[in-house]
Amino acid sequence: QSVLTQPPSVSGAPGQRVTISCTGSSSNIGAGYDVHWYQQLPGTAPKLLIYGNSNRPSGVPDRFSGSKSGTSASLAITGLQAEDEADYYCQSYDSSLSGLFGTGTKVTVL
Amino acid sequence: EVQLVQSGAEVKKPGESLKISCKGSGYSFTSYWIGWVRQMPGKGLEWMGIIYPGDSDTRYSPSFQGQVTISADKSISTAYLQWSSLKASDTAMYYCARDPKLTTGFDYWGQGTLVTVSS
Numbered sequence: 327q328s329v330l331t332q333p334p335s336v337s338g339a340p341g342q343r344v345t346i347s348c349t350g351s352s353s354n355i356g357a358g359y360d361v362h363w364y365q366q367l368p369g370t371a372p373k374l375l376i377y378g379n380s381n382r383p384s385g386v387p388d389r390f391s392g393s394k395s396g397t398s399a400s401l402a403i404t405g406l407q408a409e410d411e412a413d414y415y416c417q418s419y420d421s422s423l424s425g426l427f428g429t430g431t432k433v434t435v436l
Numbered sequence: 437e438v439q440l441v442q443s444g445a446e447v448k449k450p451g452e453s454l455k456i457s458c459k460g461s462g463y464s465f466t467s468y469w470i471g472w473v474r475q476m477p478g479k480g481l482e483w484m485g486i487i488y489p490g491d492s493d494t495r496y497s498p499s500f501q502g503q504v505t506i507s508a509d510k511s512i513s514t515a516y517l518q519w520s521s522l523k524a525s526d527t528a529m530y531y532c533a534r535d536p537k538l539t540t541g542f543d544y545w546g547q548g549t550l551v552t553v554s555s
Contacts, residue, residue, distance in 0.1 A: 359539055360540070360541070362540075362541030362542070366481075371547055372531070373545070374542060374543050377540060377541040377543070378540065378541070413480075417481075417483070417542075423495055423538065423539070424483070424496070424498060425483035425486065426483060427473075427481040427483055
């Protein structure tokens with residue numbers, strides 16, 4: 327089955343900018359399917375952070391932004407805050423319309 | 437207010453059957469897809485499958501096809517995930533989540549149902 331690959335961890339000091347990559351293939355992200363991003367705080371259900379590659383749901387701070395190019399996507403967090411420490415997952419679909427999650431990235435605020 | 441409320445935690449033995457539920461409220465249940473997501477202890481999210489309650493159109497991840505059954509009862513706005521014979525490796529947290537148009541992302545999530553399978 328297709329895989330979306332993310333770095334296991336990223337870290338940054340408060341106020342810094344961090345980015346998380348999500349690498350797919352021509353059968354999923356590269357086939358034109360949108361990428362979505364979720365934030366999962368410890369012990370809680372995931373929360374939609376970015377949908378349709380770059381759109382923020384109501385209530386999500388504009389410190390979070392998403393982009394997509396070719397077979398990859400990225401999530402950027404600017405002005406990193408302590409409450410951003412969480413696990414982040416990308417999600418897309420493949421050509422059989424089966425969903426895929428990324429491998430997940432743990433963000434640590436130093 | 438949109439809500440997805442899942443059934444409570446379950447403790448089962450290997451070989452037993454199980455059906456967990458996800459009740460939607462605050463929106464038109466038949467007009468949105470409901471997906472199921474597995475998270476094994478300390479691990480990442482896995483997309484299991486999705487159903488459109490309006491016509492019961494169901495898609496499964498190849499990894500879960502034949503291992504679980506997803507269904508829905510639109511008369512009571514409830515989706516289900518069921519196993520006919522549980523294994524210890526089914527121990528996980530299971531989330532249901534709503535997807536407006538299939539491929540548009542899960543905009544609302546249930547609180548999760550912890551399933552523990554142990555002899």
